[in-house]
Amino acid sequence: MADKDPMKIKILKNGPYMVSGNVPLFEQIMVTNEExxxxxxxxGKEYPLKERYTICRCGASxxxxxxxxxxxxxxxxxxxxxxxxxxMEKARKLETKDFILNDVWDLCDHSRFCxxxxxxxxLLKSEDPEDIKLAIEEAKSCPSGRLVLWGKETGKPVExxxxxxxxxxxxxxxxxxxxxxxxxxxxxxxxxxSTYEVRNRVTLCRCGKSENxxxxxxxxxxxxxxKQAFRDKxxxxxx
Ligand code: FES
Numbered sequence: 068m069a070d071k072d073p074m075k076i077k078i079l080k081n082g083p084y085m086v087s088g089n090v091p092l093f094e095q096i097m098v099t100n101e102e103x104x105x106x107x108x109x110x111g112k113e114y115p116l117k118e119r120y121t122i123c124r125c126g127a128s129x130x131x132x133x134x135x136x137x138x139x140x141x142x143x144x145x146x147x148x149x150x151x152x153x154x155m156e157k158a159r160k161l162e163t164k165d166f167i168l169n170d171v172w173d174l175c176d177h178s179r180f181c182x183x184x185x186x187x188x189x190l191l192k193s194e195d196p197e198d199i200k201l202a203i204e205e206a207k208s209c210p211s212g213r214l215v216l217w218g219k220e221t222g223k224p225v226e227x228x229x230x231x232x233x234x235x236x237x238x239x240x241x242x243x244x245x246x247x248x249x250x251x252x253x254x255x256x257x258x259x260x261s262t263y264e265v266r267n268r269v270t271l272c273r274c275g276k277s278e279n280x281x282x283x284x285x286x287x288x289x290x291x292x293x294k295q296a297f298r299d300k301x302x303x304x305x306x
Contacts, residue, residue, distance in 0.1 A: 072118070074231050076249065076271075078281050080258040081145045083121040083134035084271065090253060091116060091232040092132075097178060099240050105179045111237060122233075122247055126275035131244075132235050147257055149173070149279045153264045154212070163191045165199075167217040168206065172298065176246050176270040177285030178236065180208035186301055187214065210236065210248045211283065212268040226267050236270070238288065246270035246283035255281070 074088035086092075094111030121134040125143035128135045138145070150157060150173070158169035168191060181187040183201060190202035206216035207227045216225045229250035236245030248270050249255065255263045255271070263269075269282065276286040285294055 074253045076253055076255045078258045081143050082138050083124045085121050087119045089116055089118055094235045094237055096237045096239060104183045106183060122273060124273055143275060145280060147280050149282050151261060151263060161188060165219055166191055167219065169215045171213050173279050174211045174213040174282055175285060176211040176283040177289055178210050178245060181205040181214060210268060211270040212266050229267060241288035243288050245287055247273045
């Protein structure tokens with residue numbers, strides 16, 4: 068019997084994500100708490116397992132999440148502009164007594180899991196174990212892998228464990244779909260044949276509007292001005 072294809076996502080030039088290798092596909096819905104902060108997921112639709120499928124990348128398909136060829140009709144420009152440097156080469160660093168928080172702003176999908184309790188940066192400066200527990204949870208909840216928290220004592224990143232899978236994010240608070248959340252180290256091959264760094268969690272754009280393609284940059288719900296205001300509010304210029 069022939070070996071099964073390994074799991075892989077191939078980005079087609081100005082076209083969809085071609086997924087192969089029986090990658091599980093399901094939907095998850097972002098849940099907010101009483102204060103209006105995103106805090107957890109609820110389970111959504113689970114799609115039947117398929118050897119291959121193509122996920123819409125331009126946002127125009129009438130058969131979402133799958134591609135229906137609309138990228139051709141709308142003349143979609145899916146040019147990949149994201150840096151192919153490894154995460155650690157790009158990451159900014161916030162150091163506290165027990166932790167190092169690495170942050171690559173460009174990867175932020177604006178799913179807002181890191182804003183509870185005054186935000187992850189404030190929580191990490193606290194001496195209160197409950198604040199530290201929440202900070203760890205927030206870092207692990209970041210779908211895009213923009214934030215990675217390292218314990219100084221262990222010298223290891225605090226990463227969630229994922230089976231290789233793809234989650235289609237739904238964001239009811241912003242009344243829209245979010246990115247394609249790729250989990251568990253599935254390789255992503257660029258249209259030019261090179262491979263992006265294999266990571267435990269990344270978020271790919273599926274609305275067609277990101278200015279950091281193929282990754283989501285939050286444009287599925289926010290304007291460039293809102294994105295800048297968000298950055299000014301939550302990240303200190305000195306960091
Ligand atoms: S899905 Fe987030 S920017 Fe397109």
